[in-house]
Amino acid sequence: MKRPISTDSAPAPGGAYSQAIAAGNLVFLAGQGPFAPSGDKVEGPFAEQARQTFENLAAVAAAAGGSLADAVRVGVYLRDMENFATMNEIYREFFPEPLPARTTIQSDLPGFEIEVDAVLAL
Numbered sequence: 001m002k003r004p005i006s007t008d009s010a011p012a013p014g015g016a017y018s019q020a021i022a023a024g025n026l027v028f029l030a031g032q033g034p035f036a037p038s039g040d041k042v043e044g045p046f047a048e049q050a051r052q053t054f055e056n057l058a059a060v061a062a063a064a065g066g067s068l069a070d071a072v073r074v075g076v077y078l079r080d081m082e083n084f085a086t087m088n089e090i091y092r093e094f095f096p097e098p099l100p101a102r103t104t105i106q107s108d109l110p111g112f113e114i115e116v117d118a119v120l121a122l
Contacts, residue, residue, distance in 0.1 A: 007063035032056035077107035
């Protein structure tokens, strides 16, 4: 049985998807980007965009009854791999040891620099 998760502490979905879906003890967090909970795009340096993205992901995890410490898998999508080191530094602020499995790929994101999704085990 699956159950949708939503929160006003992160931007509303911009399409036909849920912020997260819980299924058993797993929670699948949809990709979050550099948008304030109001939906306004965060402009500015990449670090600000990345931090907002991870804050959004953390807010959805909290709405599911967990935290990013419960992440077992993370997907990071970067428009420019030159931002990898900055992303990785900020990532470490949000994900404690033991670190989840992670994939980071370059992606042609539509008008923003970073998107991150995750799977939690609660």
